[in-house]
Amino acid sequence: MATPTSASTASAPWDPGFEEVLRGALRLLSPDDVLAPDTCLSTAGMDSMSTIDTLMRLEDRYDVAFPDDALTGETFATPGSLWTVLSELRTQS
């Protein structure tokens, strides 16, 4: 679990909507815990069902479609990896 630091809060590399979607899926992350780029999503409570929830919420919110090769465990490993993939999709569309 990531240790809270003010720096990571201030410099979160993603927008608030992304954080809101992720937090909704992380039942083991309390509101006080910081979501860092390298937080392990499965340790924070993301299971395969909530991964699929998250995928669909992100696709809705950002109007993108994750291609097959992005639908891997690596993409959904951390907020950082997921945001990187999502950002690339948004640039393409």
Place this chain on the structure above:
Amino acid sequence: MADAHRVQDLLDQAVRAHPAATAVRDRHGAWDYTALDRAAHRAAAWLRGRGVAPGDRVAVRLGNVREFVALLFGTLRAGAVFVPVNPAMKEFHVRSVLADCAPRIALTAPGEEHAVAPYADCPVHPVTDLALHAPEAAVPDPGAEVPAPASAIPAPEATIPAPAGAVPAPEAEAPGDADDLALLIYTSGSTSRPKAVMSPHRATVFAARAIASRLGYRADDVVLTAIPLAFDYGLYQIFLSALAGAELVLTDADAHTGLMATLHRHGVTVMPLVPSLAEMLVRLAARDRRGPAALRLVTNTGADLTPPLIAAVRGAFPSARVVPMFGITECKRVTILEPDGDLARPRSVGRPLPGTEVLILDERGRPQPPGAAGEIVVRGPHVMAGYWRAPELSAQRFRTDPATGERVLHTGDYGHLDEDGHLYFHGRRDDMFKRRGVRMSALEIEAAALDIPGVRGAAVLPPGEGRELTLFAVSALEPKEIIARLGERLEAAKVPPHCRLLDRLPLTANGKTDKNALAAIVEHVTQGEQLTAAA
């Protein structure tokens, strides 16, 4: 063929009949039956080299990867007993499993030895130590190479014996008796510690063949196993695929988002489902922009697919026929319904396996007529050999018919048969209870709740210490409304006074509703209320 009674004979037969057909595929690649056969021989030789002797247990903690399959057959060829350990199993249980089965050696995924080593009183190796993917030259007998064109021209029946000589076992195999143990399969269930069902070769092969005769997997089938191989439902997909010469595709839970891509890329035709997996698949199919996948058969056991979920599966995969089944590890499989038989007999789990029998007995052991509920008792060659190192528990459940001397399994599950011998499952003994003098099961209340339009999930917690009968529902409806609608469907005593809404039901590692977690929710809330009252 009919003489094959050892589990590894299934692979021997498959490699003879389908040497160049794809046997097993994971995310890193595929093996044909010849390559799988070699990897299994390599595993057997490596295990023998580490001192593994017939009867020794080999604990294998691996996800759904090809090496699991090679180690399964390799362990059996070494005459040893294969003990799968689910990577999702918590440390607490891993410790008790390892202490209980006392393996001669344990294998894990590379880098995961630490998940086993602290609790294992034996050497622990990463599976990479076996070099199962090493170049063919390292195989003791490379002369067994089968030319690729064999796959392009299907061999007629008469030529099948010919390749048999071309694929000799690289080394002498432990002779092995069909009554020796093949597998120890740990189940959780009603006892506090996991207990292992002892599966002898003969019973395992009988069960696999009996299931195969009902499900009819074909040589051109591609079977996607996304459920863990460490559970018998997943494990038997290996045997069923080998019996048919089909292709087994393996994926792990972390690849579930890619399930539709896997279905399309590999032309998957058969998929075993538990409810959580079915639900994910239906949701993924809804966002998929390709046409429907080529699924022709989906099976279900472990926990029931509810009628709304079956309907959703049919909607998403119009070409798939649905086969509900009922099984417990103690005899592997009890019943299988005809494909799409749920349309004519909703909630039936089907007829007994061929060559086996299901009886419904009352508390005094008297057979019950069709329609009357009682304990489900199973008789046949698929009844396993009891629980490992648990003679008392074994004696309770695995009994001998006083008249015929046959072994009979008292399942502890309740249900009834209809006039045509189709079984309906009511619940575990633990799920049966009395309230206001009326006998009922959690399952019937759950079924009634799921019948209410708008209720997507339901679980019932029986009344217990300091706790009333409680319904947990996944629904947009108000709890009050759900209770009112239940009152239209059930007699008053069976209507829970409390209904709590959840986003989804908590699940155990094998996809069943986690009733302990539900009990914890009730307890937590009750304590909270008391604290509020005291304040």
